[in-house]
Amino acid sequence: MTASEQVPDEITLKGIPASPGIAIGPAFVFHKDGPVVQERSIADQDVEKELKRLAEALAHARKELAKIVEFAEKKLGAKQAKIFEAELMILEDSVLFEAIRKRVRTELKNVEFVVREEIGKYHALMQTSKDEYTRERANDVEDVQNRILRNLQEGRLVSKIDGSHIIVSKNLAAADALILSRNDVLGYVTEIGGSTSHMVLLARALNIPAIVGLHEISTVVHKGDTVILDGYSGVFVINPTRDTRKKFEEKREGHKEFEGNLATLRDLPAETLDGHKVQLSANVELQEELGFVKRQGADGIGLFRSETLLLGKEVFPSEEDQYKTYKAIAEGVHPKRVIIRTFDIGGDKLMAQAVRENNPFLGWRGIRVMLDMPNIFLDQLRAILRASVKKNVSIMFPMVSSLKEVRKAKELLERAKKRLTDKKMSFDSEIEVGVMIEVPAAAVIAEDLAHEVSFLSIGTNDLIQYLLAVDRGNEIVSNLYQEFHPAVIRFLRRIIERGKGEKVWVGMCGEMAGDPLATMLLLGLGLDEFSVVPHMLPEIKKIIRSVHYSEAKHLAKKVLNMETEDEIEGYMKKVMKSKFPDIPLE
Amino acid sequence: MIQEEVTIKNRAGMHTRPAAALVKLAAKFKAEFYIEKDGLEINGKSIIGVMTLAAEQGSKLRLRFEGEDEMLARNEIVGLIDRGFDE
Numbered sequence: 148m149t150a151s152e153q154v155p156d157e158i159t160l161k162g163i164p165a166s167p168g169i170a171i172g173p174a175f176v177f178h179k180d181g182p183v184v185q186e187r188s189i190a191d192q193d194v195e196k197e198l199k200r201l202a203e204a205l206a207h208a209r210k211e212l213a214k215i216v217e218f219a220e221k222k223l224g225a226k227q228a229k230i231f232e233a234e235l236m237i238l239e240d241s242v243l244f245e246a247i248r249k250r251v252r253t254e255l256k257n258v259e260f261v262v263r264e265e266i267g268k269y270h271a272l273m274q275t276s277k278d279e280y281t282r283e284r285a286n287d288v289e290d291v292q293n294r295i296l297r298n299l300q301e302g303r304l305v306s307k308i309d310g311s312h313i314i315v316s317k318n319l320a321a322a323d324a325l326i327l328s329r330n331d332v333l334g335y336v337t338e339i340g341g342s343t344s345h346m347v348l349l350a351r352a353l354n355i356p357a358i359v360g361l362h363e364i365s366t367v368v369h370k371g372d373t374v375i376l377d378g379y380s381g382v383f384v385i386n387p388t389r390d391t392r393k394k395f396e397e398k399r400e401g402h403k404e405f406e407g408n409l410a411t412l413r414d415l416p417a418e419t420l421d422g423h424k425v426q427l428s429a430n431v432e433l434q435e436e437l438g439f440v441k442r443q444g445a446d447g448i449g450l451f452r453s454e455t456l457l458l459g460k461e462v463f464p465s466e467e468d469q470y471k472t473y474k475a476i477a478e479g480v481h482p483k484r485v486i487i488r489t490f491d492i493g494g495d496k497l498m499a500q501a502v503r504e505n506n507p508f509l510g511w512r513g514i515r516v517m518l519d520m521p522n523i524f525l526d527q528l529r530a531i532l533r534a535s536v537k538k539n540v541s542i543m544f545p546m547v548s549s550l551k552e553v554r555k556a557k558e559l560l561e562r563a564k565k566r567l568t569d570k571k572m573s574f575d576s577e578i579e580v581g582v583m584i585e586v587p588a589a590a591v592i593a594e595d596l597a598h599e600v601s602f603l604s605i606g607t608n609d610l611i612q613y614l615l616a617v618d619r620g621n622e623i624v625s626n627l628y629q630e631f632h633p634a635v636i637r638f639l640r641r642i643i644e645r646g647k648g649e650k651v652w653v654g655m656c657g658e659m660a661g662d663p664l665a666t667m668l669l670l671g672l673g674l675d676e677f678s679v680v681p682h683m684l685p686e687i688k689k690i691i692r693s694v695h696y697s698e699a700k701h702l703a704k705k706v707l708n709m710e711t712e713d714e715i716e717g718y719m720k721k722v723m724k725s726k727f728p729d730i731p732l733e
Numbered sequence: 734m735i736q737e738e739v740t741i742k743n744r745a746g747m748h749t750r751p752a753a754a755l756v757k758l759a760a761k762f763k764a765e766f767y768i769e770k771d772g773l774e775i776n777g778k779s780i781i782g783v784m785t786l787a788a789e790q791g792s793k794l795r796l797r798f799e800g801e802d803e804m805l806a807r808n809e810i811v812g813l814i815d816r817g818f819d820e
């Protein structure tokens with residue numbers, strides 16, 4: 148090392164741990180505010196080539212949009228499809244594209260840059276308009292711009308990265324994370340995003356460590372920097388010293404050993420010391436996870452998030468495409484059971500930028516969207532039914548808030564069954580139907596809902612947000628999201644008691660089911676099924692197998708009489724630390 | 734060259750539908766056609782340009798026609814706007 152070489156300083160930062168594991172390796176900074184656009188100068192002789200690229204990209208973009216409009220017309224009706232009118236017309240704006248071509252010729256810059264500059268000009272003007280309608284059209288203009296840029300970069304998409312890297316990005320949509328995961332990804336770090344974002348769920352599913360909420364990180368880290376990602380604590384180190392690196396390598400070894408020990412539990416049942424048995428299942432998003440889920444010893448899949456079939460797709464998958472996926476999952480876990488949740492999406496995901504709500508969280512989502520789009524819903528129901536021939540598939544409806552909704556959904560299910568019968572296609576005519584309890588109203592009428600279905604599954608992620616009026620993704624109040632808030636515990640008790648009182652089983656697929664701190668409490672409240680992220684299966688099983696149901700019940704009774712979340716959480720921590728000193732409870 | 738000032742009559746202003754109608758009509762003529770509003774001038778044959786105008790009801794637009802069929806273009810285009818885009 149010469150005098151002029153400098154060892155870069157070690158920088159330690161802390162974000163929110165989102166997916167466990169420790170990764171050590173080079174960073175790759177991924178940018179995506181819309182497609183990556185770099186300004187490049189081009190030579191005179193390359194102008195024609197650039198213009199040809201533009202023409203091809205435009206042709207693709209038009210075809211893409213035409214497909215979307217066609218689908219929109221079929222499924223949503225001609226009226227809804229009109230929302231794409233503006234985009235369609237802009238793609239045919241000869242004045243605009245002549246201006247773009249002219250600029251490429253005279254300024255000798257790459258076409259991506261000129262497209263963004265030229266269309267961006269109009270976008271900026273519209274965005275600042277006093278007229279609300281025009282501000283909304285600005286989004287259409289941005290869509291067109293990005294559509295063209297995306298098509299220009301087809302084949303140049305940053306999806307091929309050499310070597311293993313830790314991806315660092317401002318934000319990472321699930322689709323991007325998925326595409327990038329086809330490379331050798333060691334971990335993900337983002338600046339924004341809450342710990343329930345789809346990217347995070349994906350990272351956990353793929354068993355890749357991740358950290359979110361690390362502000363400004365993509366400007367601090369450079370491509371190639373050696374970094375350490377600790378997904379257990381949220382610590383992120385740039386340019387670690389040799390000692391620091393050793394420390395984390397040791398920590399990584401320690402965790403591996405602990406996890407290895409847990410693997411022996413795989414084939415043992417989730418049964419307490421005094422013989423109380425529960426179902427311990429997995430929450431699954433992708434077919435790719437099945438192998439891992441089986442190795443972790445799941446009793447089945449308690450939640451299959453079907454909306455991942457929509458990842459990165461512009462149009463809804465057909466009944467046939469859906470059927471193929473559901474069939475693969477059902478066969479993959481057979482004879483164990485899989486519960487397929489129907490599409491749980493916001494209306495805004497139905498079509499790109501079609502719907503803009505002020506408060507989507509309280510808006511058009513979950514079962515509401517599906518009941519408004521019966522054709523799409525029926526496609527999915529038929530696909531699920533067809534996959535149920537081996538009698539190991541159940542259906543679950545998300546975000547249910549009234550008996551009326553459940554009855555309507557069941558009616559549609561009957562229609563789907565009849566259609567299949569008419570076409571002489573087989574399915575499980577006794578297919579089990581359940582609902583998610585995540586809207587507080589559903590919890591209050593749990594006993595009535597229980598008359599209509601065979602099971603209830605508690606979605607604590609949203610239930611707690613709605614119940615406590617806290618947006619988990621809002622960093623200012625996210626600490627108010629408390630699993631152990633007395634209101635939450637009492638609600639859980641109510642749901643479980645009322646459901647079981649009506650002879651339906653009650654499970655939980657929300658994150659709380661996979662929180663080791665909550666296991667004894669949930670056991671004691673009488674939960675029948677825990678559906679957790681696959682990574683946590685062995686740990687939760689270990690806890691269940693190490694306690695008595697009687698002591699869990701006793702603990703639950705005590706907790707129900709406590710008045711504050713601090714009291715409850717403190718008590719749970721005390722109990723857990725004394726019984727399970729080696730389980731990390733960060 | 735012909736210049737003319739017009740006022741947008743229809744309630745919803747020049748939203749996507751009338752903007753499209755205007756652009757489609759203007760494309761028929763050889764003459765160049767520009768629209769100016771509040772100091773911003775755009776090419777009237779460009780839909781993205783017309784959309785940017787955000788011309789609400791009552792707004793005043795300054796039209797400019799230049800070319801061999803400018804008279805005909807002016808007549809038809811002003812006619813369309815004055816009829817409230819036939820909405």
